[in-house]
Amino acid sequence: MNELRTIQTDVVMEFGPFHYYVQRRLILQGDRPLRLGSRALDILHLLLEHAGNVVSKETILARVWPTTVVEEINLRVHIAALRRALSDGKGGKHYIANIPQRGYSFIADVQLTSADELAPHEPNGKPLHNLPGRLSPIFGRDAVVDELIRKLPTRRLMTLVGAGGMGKTTIALRLAELLLPHYHDGVYLIDLSVLVDPTLVAAKVARTLGLAPLSEHDPCDLGRYLNSRHLLLVLDNCEHLIENCAALIEGLLRNAPRLTILATSREPLLTDGECVQRLDGLTIPPRSLALEAAIGCSAVQLFVARVEAHLPGFVLREQDVAVVIEICRRLDGIPLAIELAAAQVGMLGLRGLLGQLEHCLQLLTHGRRTAASRHQSLRATLDWSYALLSPSERTVLQRFSVFKAALSLDMALSLINCMQLQEAQVFEAITQLVAKSWLEVEMIDSVVHYRLLNTSRTYALEMLRGSDENRQVLQRYAGHKNMRVIQGGYKQS
Template structure:
């Protein structure tokens, strides 16, 4: 089956308040572009172009991931993010429904129009954020990302906990990307690694948030703050987070730390290592690549060395490397970059 990326069209698909400009891969809510990843756009396109029809899960995966082995959880996470981005449930509006044992169906009316001329991107109102551009895909983290995306707007304050190199920042940024459309006043990333003195915390936050006044300006904001690398400022972070959440009822905070802040109202999500093949298993290449640690190793090795291809003979060595590195993403990435050695 052809990848959805192979299809070209000058059409504009309109549904609800949205306009999907197919050739530009752009979805507009008025003059505001919806921020979503390439896979989510591909899923949306398949469903919208076949509005009113049930698209099977296997068929949808084959369209969107034509050259990859992908589990159902990947599809479910992207569908959940799409629903949130499209504002499902607001004013009773629904777009994507799950048909049990069959697949997904786009249920909103869709109007297809010919696009007269491309949208001038310079005139669009971009969502507010300061998230860094992500250069590589997030591997093996769909379940925890999906859980955080669902829970964070309701629980308001969650801390992603785990040892160094486990991928806390990567997961937090992916969650922030998926929630960007949910927060009217934006999503803001605040890296605390460069702060040595706890007394500098508030000023550093104010600068990162582009506030003219103090943190009291957050009182009316509907926003998400991502506080990254809190472990060396635990007491000060705890005090500031509790103060901000008490004074800003529509604010949410996602923190990353090697240990919890132990703050009031904190929900802790521990980030585990990536899955490695068990030591006693005898696996072929396809079976081994269902484990996220090996997936990451191969992805990064291929990115570092164009000619790399995991052969059957090299498979036991690659698996052994992932096991010896305990499935820790940063260690696996560093090893993959040195694969020629």
């Protein structure tokens, strides 16, 4: 069994006022994260690896753009951006030299150290964090991570919101490890998914920080303890304890002016000062895209990487690109769903997998044994979220599931309201289903429409078929002039 590697195994390359954390792909100028695009960072990494030596343009192009043919002008543009970011040439500091007809060389002195030496520590040498090591790469989230890295030092409460399986925890941990050097008193992860009693949220935080049990003190002691500390707390999986989490977070932020909180939840906390970042699925290429272009899309990258992990030697062929794109499309670009599907390729093949995705909830059941129970299957993830809905929200969700096409608010209100649910109740339920990451919002002809993701719709249809009103709903919508029955569901005519 693989053991978790702490992030302190990271190698750090120091030059001038900069520290480059190799494993975390983070560069700091002092304690400030430096914003670099992924290509520029790849180039810097390569030049630092060969500091003092000339790296040919051909070598750089092959490393940074391995599957794409690009012009040399692309390289020059990224080199120029890299020089600007490093203030190369200012104050007599020079880092990257152009060697005519040969390539580029990193000419400044580079020192190798360990992140363990630079990260915050207690006086006894114990690291001030409890973050696990990352064992696999992250696909398609560079843009959102870059944006949040810029925001977090100035936004004291950030909530990552998204449907189950979107990778909220993964992104939160990535941000936490990148920002670890910035917080002098450390970074701590508090996993709330195992907590059932909402009154124990404060005690869980205190226990993670190594404080005495709060039952012996007033919970306000936690705020007083944090008052002078420069900390980042990651509160993961707040949705089932949301009212208590919101109250605690707001109180802590008022009492501890140097505290920052990064929360993950399937709905916003709705507290003072909250900044919400919603997560969508990974990018899915158009169906007609060629191999080289398709492999640049994050959903395809993740799928191929996970298939390769299960089937060493797997290579995506041109004739299979359309199938893989359609698999990612059926799974809405949801990272967890893509990972679970990729594990089935060895048994079903690519085309067999696509054919079975109509029954995706039964198919996507073999996750990592070490994952949280709700992440070991797609159904478990949806069950966790469905259990948090009110009865009226469940009813509206089930009724939405009969529509493949997106519905405007007026159409949804007219089609879904009934004797049990009046229009105002339907409107409130739709609002909550959007907030809780069940319904997607999209603009069609400048009008807001709502729809379910394919995976969520399949689940909601199953819930409808198992309900007492299944027959009534089928009869009602079967008679609607704009609907027609198709395989037990409905489709816009």
